Amino acid sequence: MKEKTFRLFDHTADLGVEIFGGSREELFVHAALAVVELTTDPERIDPVLERRFSVEGLDLNDLFVNYLREVLYLVNGDGFLIREVTVEMEDSCRLRAKLRGEPFTPGKHRINKEIKAVTYHQVSVEKTAKGWKGRVIFDV
Amino acid sequence: MSELRMERLDDFRWQIPRQGNMRVPGIIYASERLMRSMGKDESPKQVANVAHLPGIVQYSLAMPDMHWGYGFPIGGVAAFDMQEGIISPGGVGYDINCGCRLMTTRLTLQEIRPRLKDLVTALFQNVPSGVGSTGPIKLKGKEEKKVLTDGARWAVENGYGTTEDLDHTEEGGTLDGADPDMVSTRAMERGREQLGTLGSGNHFLEIEVVEEIFDPAAAAGFGLEKGQIAVMLHSGSRGLGHQVCDDYLARMVKHIGDLGVELPDRQLACAYLNSSRGKEYLAAMACAANYAWANRQMLMHWTRETFEKTLGMGSNAVGMRLLYDICHNIAKIETLPVDGKDQTLCVHRKGATRALPAGHPLVPLAYRHVGQPVLIPGDMGSGSYVLAGTDKALEETFGSSCHGAGRVMSRSQATKSSRGRSITRDMADRGVIVMASGRGTLQEEIPEAYKNLDWVVDVVHRAGIAKKVARLRALGCIKG
Structure with a gap:
């Protein structure tokens, strides 16, 4: 069985998500895909178009928030559903992301849940014995 | 800060004394039974965290519907000095000017009971709701700017209401x-197609009946009577408001070092009220607030139309009148008494409402002898309360009161505990017709996920920061 790349944790009003990855890059990739999986069925997204963005942060936690902020804008603001992601990290404060997917098409895609924003509250990215773990609370 | 110290002040107030770097104490309005569940999450700590912010005046407050936010x-509720204080986008919230409006009618339960299902179905069809829903209007650049500067007035000038x-x-x-x-291109883009939409999550449109009157004189002043049909609407500034909050939060975090103080949580990132960043946020926040008012005004207009058309009655016979529209995610510059002296403050109300007393100049003329209407919606299907603002609110809580029942269960807990149940059928058994756009919304919004609304309102009433006027029972509900 495929190992779980993320799990939900309880937050009274919103949605807490814990994400795992073998490396920092993989953690960031899994985080973007978790956002998509919580929003819609990823199997129905064809990776036909490409988007790229670069993002900066004050530190790794801030970079994680700013990165997820860009991912959310693509999904919610632009209606671009993401199927594949690659992340290149320059350091803890800078990364470049390449995302493949397609525009939201009513009839083909169904939005199950709207993740409205990413918050800084208790956000963390840390190294664990098994790899990397990220923790974030989304406004839903 | 290690373990948070808390002490009981009286029957309905708990104090978090100054500790660590807190600038003022925290005060939570709650009864003992509400405190039992509140103490379990991180919300008391968040009350203490807000007390760290520069320029905070008197105390960091929490209403009895308090729960863990970010x-x-x-x-x-927190008020800040205009010279030394700050404005915090996170202290307003993502859904800027999320709020409620209550419309009364001349209809009685008897009259509409046989048509209730038709009404709910027609509202569900005519009022755009659900995730990512778009409205019938696509705003052009100039027109969108008019919405942002004029708010509900824009809607009325364009034929939506009076x-x-x-x-x-x-x-x-x-x-x-x-x-x-001051509003980014991204925010403008997100706002273009969403005006006149209810949204998703806990937003709703509910047909209710006035079930109980607590204060006959105040109820008469508000035009409320037992057995009367009313409609409660809960919505906000949609994607535009979220984007404004997010844009400014990002900017304020980027310059967090300029504040000269350490914050316990980056989500509290803020700017001094007298700085250009602070002023820019206030100007952008006002745009989002106005968007939300235009939005609710349009939603109300379609509700009016739907009632008239479905029931085949004229506007006079239906008599749908706006009782009041109140916001519960906002920062306002207000002049309020502090230790008996008037002071201009920036009051953050995050999931809290204004509650001004009788005689206050900001209370609509028609209600000035009663006090400002305070609208408190409950969980799905339980109905709502109408209260009136009091002098005590002005003295103790910067003229503020609670905004709803407040969640007690996380969304995933609610979904788990409702597995295998038909929420629509459960609600029907309770006499409430429910229709929802989103998969899973009903599961997340089950009544047990919220605190007991009666308990919350009881605290507000008995603590004297708003007084009970009427309780309404739900009959039909549309969820996003």
């Missing part, structure tokens, strides 16, 4: 100081 607790509606809207439905140039 940065500020939901149900938090000027009388504006008289019964907080701030007349237009917050001053809105500058669309």
Whole structure:
């Protein structure tokens, strides 16, 4: 069985998500895909178009928030559903992301849940014995 | 800060004494039974965190519907000095000017009971709702800017409602100081197609009946009587408001070092009120607030139309009148008494409402002898309360009160505990017709996920920061 790349944790009003990855890059990739999986069925997204963005942060936690902020804008603001992601990290404060997917098409895609924003509250990215773990609370 | 110290002040107030770097104490309004569940999450700590912010005046407050938010607790109220204080986008919330409006009618339960299902179905068809829903209007650049500067007034000028509606809207439905140039292209884009949509999550439109009157004189003043049909609407500034909050939060975090103080949580990122960043946020926030008022004004207009058409009655016979529109995610510049002396403050109400007393100049003329209407919606299907603001609120809580029942269960807990149940059928058994756009919304919004609304309102009433006027029972509900 495929190992779980993320799990939900309880937050009274919103949605807490814990994400795992073998490396920092993989953690960031899994985080973007978790956002998509919580929003819609990823199997129905064809990776036909490409988007790229670069993002900066004050530190790794801030970079994680700013990165997820860009991912959310693509999904919610632009209606671009993401199927594949690659992340290149320059350091803890800078990364470049390449995302493949397609525009939201009513009839083909169904939005199950709207993740409205990413918050800084208790956000963390840390190294664990098994790899990397990220923790974030989304406004839903 | 290690273990948070808390002490009981009286039957309905708990104090978090100054500790660590707190600048003022925290005060939570709650009864013992509410405190039992509140103490379990991180919200008391968030009350203490807000007390760290520069320029905070008197205390960091929380209303009895308090629950764990991010940065500020939901149900938090904090006022800041205009010279030394700050403005915090996180302290307003993502859904800027999320709020409620209550419309009364001339209809009685007897009259509409046989048509209730038709009404709910027609509302579900005519009022755009659900995730990512778009409205029938696509705003052009110039027109969108007019919405941002004029708010509900724009809606009325464009045929959605009457000027009388504006008289019964907080701030007349237009917050001053809105500058669309302070709103990002992204936010403008997100706002273009979403005007006139309910949204998703806990937003709703509910047909209710006035079930109980607690204060006959005040109820008469508000035009409420037992057995009367009313409609409660809960919505906000949609994607535009979220984007404004997010844009400014990002900017304020980027310059967090300029503050000269350490913050316990980055979500509390803020700017001094007298700084250019602070002023720019206020001007952008006002735009989002105005968007929300235009939005609710349009939603109300379609509700009116739907009632008239479905029931085959004229507008006089239906008599749908706006009782009041109140916001519960906002920062306002208000002049309020502090230790008996008036002071101009920036009051953050995050999941809290304004509750001004009788005689206050900001209370609509029609209600000035009663006090400002305070609208408190409950969980799905339980109905709502109408309260009136009091002098004590002005003295103790910067003229503020609670905004709802407040969640007690996380969304995933609620979904788990409702597995295998038909929520629509459960609600029907309780006499409430429910229709929802989103998969899973009903599961997340089950009544047990919220605190007991009666308990919350009881605290507010007995603590004297708003007084009970009427309780309404739900009959039919549309969820996003």
